[in-house]
Amino acid sequence: MSTIKDVAQEAGVSVATVSRVINQNGYVNEDTRKKVENAIIKLNYQPNSIARSLYKKESKTIGIIVPDITNPFFPELVRGVEDYLIRNGFTTILCNSDEDADKERLYLEVMKQKYVDGLIIVSNTINEQLVQQFDRPIVALDRSIHKNIPTFAIDNREGGRRATQHLLDIGCQKVAHIKGPDQIENSEARYKGYLDVINNNELVVSGHYDLKKTAQATIELLQHHPEIDGVFAGNDIMALGVAKAADYLNIKVPNELAIIGFDGINLSEMTSPELSTISQPIYEMSTEAARALISLIEGKVIEKIDYEFPFTLIQRQSTKR
Amino acid sequence: MSTIKDVAQEAGVSVATVSRVINQNGYVNEDTRKKVENAIIKLNYQPNSIARSLYKKESKTIGIIVPDITNPFFPELVRGVEDYLIRNGFTTILCNSDEDADKERLYLEVMKQKYVDGLIIVSNTINEQLVQQFDRPIVALDRSIHKNIPTFAIDNREGGRRATQHLLDIGCQKVAHIKGPDQIENSEARYKGYLDVINNNELVVSGHYDLKKTAQATIELLQHHPEIDGVFAGNDIMALGVAKAADYLNIKVPNELAIIGFDGINLSEMTSPELSTISQPIYEMSTEAARALISLIEGKVIEKIDYEFPFTLIQRQSTKR
DNA sequence: GTCTAATGTGTAACCCGTTACATATATCAT
DNA sequence: ATGATATATGTAACGGGTTACACATTAGAC
Numbered sequence: 001m002s003t004i005k006d007v008a009q010e011a012g013v014s015v016a017t018v019s020r021v022i023n024q025n026g027y028v029n030e031d032t033r034k035k036v037e038n039a040i041i042k043l044n045y046q047p048n049s050i051a052r053s054l055y056k057k058e059s060k061t062i063g064i065i066v067p068d069i070t071n072p073f074f075p076e077l078v079r080g081v082e083d084y085l086i087r088n089g090f091t092t093i094l095c096n097s098d099e100d101a102d103k104e105r106l107y108l109e110v111m112k113q114k115y116v117d118g119l120i121i122v123s124n125t126i127n128e129q130l131v132q133q134f135d136r137p138i139v140a141l142d143r144s145i146h147k148n149i150p151t152f153a154i155d156n157r158e159g160g161r162r163a164t165q166h167l168l169d170i171g172c173q174k175v176a177h178i179k180g181p182d183q184i185e186n187s188e189a190r191y192k193g194y195l196d197v198i199n200n201n202e203l204v205v206s207g208h209y210d211l212k213k214t215a216q217a218t219i220e221l222l223q224h225h226p227e228i229d230g231v232f233a234g235n236d237i238m239a240l241g242v243a244k245a246a247d248y249l250n251i252k253v254p255n256e257l258a259i260i261g262f263d264g265i266n267l268s269e270m271t272s273p274e275l276s277t278i279s280q281p282i283y284e285m286s287t288e289a290a291r292a293l294i295s296l297i298e299g300k301v302i303e304k305i306d307y308e309f310p311f312t313l314i315q316r317q318s319t320k321r
Numbered sequence: 322m323s324t325i326k327d328v329a330q331e332a333g334v335s336v337a338t339v340s341r342v343i344n345q346n347g348y349v350n351e352d353t354r355k356k357v358e359n360a361i362i363k364l365n366y367q368p369n370s371i372a373r374s375l376y377k378k379e380s381k382t383i384g385i386i387v388p389d390i391t392n393p394f395f396p397e398l399v400r401g402v403e404d405y406l407i408r409n410g411f412t413t414i415l416c417n418s419d420e421d422a423d424k425e426r427l428y429l430e431v432m433k434q435k436y437v438d439g440l441i442i443v444s445n446t447i448n449e450q451l452v453q454q455f456d457r458p459i460v461a462l463d464r465s466i467h468k469n470i471p472t473f474a475i476d477n478r479e480g481g482r483r484a485t486q487h488l489l490d491i492g493c494q495k496v497a498h499i500k501g502p503d504q505i506e507n508s509e510a511r512y513k514g515y516l517d518v519i520n521n522n523e524l525v526v527s528g529h530y531d532l533k534k535t536a537q538a539t540i541e542l543l544q545h546h547p548e549i550d551g552v553f554a555g556n557d558i559m560a561l562g563v564a565k566a567a568d569y570l571n572i573k574v575p576n577e578l579a580i581i582g583f584d585g586i587n588l589s590e591m592t593s594p595e596l597s598t599i600s601q602p603i604y605e606m607s608t609e610a611a612r613a614l615i616s617l618i619e620g621k622v623i624e625k626i627d628y629e630f631p632f633t634l635i636q637r638q639s640t641k642r
Numbered sequence: 643g644t645c646t647a648a649t650g651t652g653t654a655a656c657c658c659g660t661t662a663c664a665t666a667t668a669t670c671a672t
Numbered sequence: 673a674t675g676a677t678a679t680a681t682g683t684a685a686c687g688g689g690t691t692a693c694a695c696a697t698t699a700g701a702c
Contacts, residue, residue: 001433001456003658014682019660026661027679049434050374051658054687059371061414061435070400070587075390082390082417091431093382094415096403110412112322113370114382135322211591240591247593266391270532270561271592272568324688335652340690347691348649372688376657 002043011039022047059115062293065095065107066122072237072265073282074122077141080286081120088294090117099125108134118293120286121145124184137296141289143185150296152289152307156186159278159311160193163232163260166276166313168197170321172230172258176203176221178214178242180234187234190262194232203228207238214241215248222249222257229257230319236261236268239275243318259318264311273317281309323364332360343368374436383614384432385441386416386425393558393586394603395443398462401607402441409615411438420446429455439614441607442466445505458617462610464506471617473610473628477507480599480632481514484553484581487597487634489518491642493551493579497524497542499535499563501555508555511583515553524549528559535562536569543570543578550578551640557582557589560596564639580639585632594638602630 004022008015013032020026021036028036039045053059064081066074082092093116095107104126111119111134118137128146131138144151167175177194180187187209195202205221207214214233218241222228233239239261243253251257253273261268264279288309292302325343329336334353341347342357349357360366374380385402387395403413414437416428425447432440432455439458449467452459465472488496498515501508508530516523526542528535535554539562543549554560560582564574572578574594582589585600609630613623 004660005658015659016661016683017681020681023660027681029680032680046430046434048375048436048658050371050380050436051687052660053371054369054375054658054689055660057687068400069390069396069403072393072396072588075393075396078415079389079391079417082415086416086427086431091414091416091435093412094399094403095407095412096400106407109367110407113367114412115369115371237591244591244593267393267588267591270558270565270588272565325690326688336689337653337691338651341651344690348651350650353650369688372657373690374657375659375688376690378657 001048002045004045004047006043007036007039007045010043011035053115057115058117058297060089061091061093061114061116062118062120062290062297063093063095063107063111063116064120064122065097065104065126067099068096069094070096072267073142073235073263076265076282077122077286080283081141081290084287084290085294088290090294097123097125099123101125101127105130112136117297120289120293137293139289139293139296141286148305150289150292150302150305150307152285152292152309153186154280154285154309154311156189157193157196159262159280160190160232161196162193162311162313163190163262163278164194164197166260166315166319167230167232167258170230170254170258170319174201174203174225174227175230175232176205176225176228178207178218178231178233178238179204180207180209180238182206184209190234207234207241209235209238211237211241211244214238215244218242218245219248222246222251231257231259233259233261236263236265236275236277239268239277239318240271243271243273243275254318254321258321261318264314268314269316276316276319277314279312279314281311285309322369323366325366325368327364328357328360328366331364332356378436379438379618380436381410382412382414382435382437383439383441383611383618384414384416384428384437385443386418386428386447387443388420389417390415391417393588394463394556394584397586397603398443398607401604402462402611405608405611406615409611411615418444418446420444422446422448426451433457438618441610441614458614460610460614460617462607469626471610471613471623471626471628473606473613473630474507475601475606475630475632477510478514478517480583480601481511481553482517483514483632483634484511484583484599485515485518487581487636487640488551488553488579491551491575491579491640495522495524495546495548496551496553497526497546497549499528499539499552499554499559500525501528501530501559503527505530511555528555528562530556530559532558532562532565535559536565539563539566540569543567543572552578552580554580554582557584557586557596557598560589560598560639561592564592564594564596575638575640575642579642582639585635589635590637597637597640598635600633600635602632606630 097104140151205217261275261277264277268275268277418425461472526538582596582598585598589596589598
């Protein structure tokens, strides 16, 4: 690979002039510019971003930490982020944390050493102190991680209310909730939304955001409470678990049992029956997060700390009676 | 952030000595080592990998190019790669190419400038010339991209045979195939596998690896050919499309119509009915690809060019009569 | 005691861009 | 004509590591 020196030599100018041509700053005579440009083409010169990073202390790289890219919610987030970033000259380092504080620490350390310009984090477990120490911009996606870190998410509690209300609206008499893991902000919020609507008549069981556990838990729940005719699952995967339980027990969806999920991942319309769900604007949330991160990296001030996005209820077969 | 100079000063030695301690090479007296280590701890020193990269011309970073992380097959691949790499001191840059040659070119260029140490590519469209010019190790995952680039995949044709044969084995009389896009190596291979078994009795339609198109195409196919009682879909997503079509037409799976997919993505066991499928060892394939890539980066010679992995037929509800 | 090899440490060049600063010429106002 | 300003370009320091090379000391062999 040729270097800026080679180009300078080829064009008969100094490296400073070449640099000026490349970065389009400073004064460069038109003829000189031409010479340099020709030299660049002739040598097929591509600037070494490592060298540039070293001096500028920036890498045009950001890290995104998600629990597990294998979980269908996250690819859609990551895609939105990556799309926006590549269009704006940044590359994206992917990190799967498994919600493990040690792995998160490791990633944070590596990112710091590699001078990533900023971080987008989806995490419940991350150590706040570590985040505070990280001296570059960070934004939180889908769930908050610290009160003074910009957060891009929907109002999960309100979403929980809407989902629950929807089940009542279509005529459900007894609505149960399959809850995500305790201690996780979003699953608690969705649960609270459910309680807001159901008041004192709740029937709740935990599905731990896991399909198989949910199916198992739901089977037991339905066996003990055959009166249940509607289920609000804490996310789409758990909703699928509920659907499997229904299938197993030979309960007809939606007529004997209506099901609504949460998130609106692509998967929710792939299944039979298609799932009703509270659909988050996943792609938009993630591009907005990326946009804000870049603003912060560029030293701009951003408007708010809390970016709340609208969700929509999508009614599909699983609640269409 | 403190630099190696700060550490040197703190420890009362030269930067060379600090470097030796950090990299554990060259001679360092035990006492000196202790002093340096203490200084490192005291200053919370973390070496700047950019500076190191500049000199060593390596970045401890690799790029993985996939068509679209949003397609459920790829997160599993990417996860395997990322897991293996982070454990071995590498970070992973994610690239979504959308099978677009221009985007691939852009990514290749950026990766080169950023001195990524190697590339893992999943692509049908990538420009062979560009790949050849890229002067660092590359491996191909899931599908080949060039005859002298190491490839990690299964025998798709044989997989197609097994899938088709399975449908016959369970008693299907008329087996159709929903084919992936033309020109794509893997979908052609699976198709050929189907033909191998079916000979002269084929019934094929294209689903373009897309769920909705597949559902639509399948509905038409089944309406014209009600005698079809088994479908081999070119991947799991298309198999889901077939299942939807069956649902729409009120055809019972598996008894009136057996369905088998291909890939064995997690999704295939999430649905009702659960999908039979030709399961690829996705995680293993990807970690092996990552392992080989690292070997190449380290300048080792690897054993072969063609890494063929075993697949397994998983029989689930959709073909369990 | 002398020679060689192993051990220990520092100096400075190097990786490849960016940019502050110096210098020089051209342009313009007065 | 004179000084101020805009234009044009080069030199060299800098970012933060790594390492070749030089030099000094110590250990071991005979």
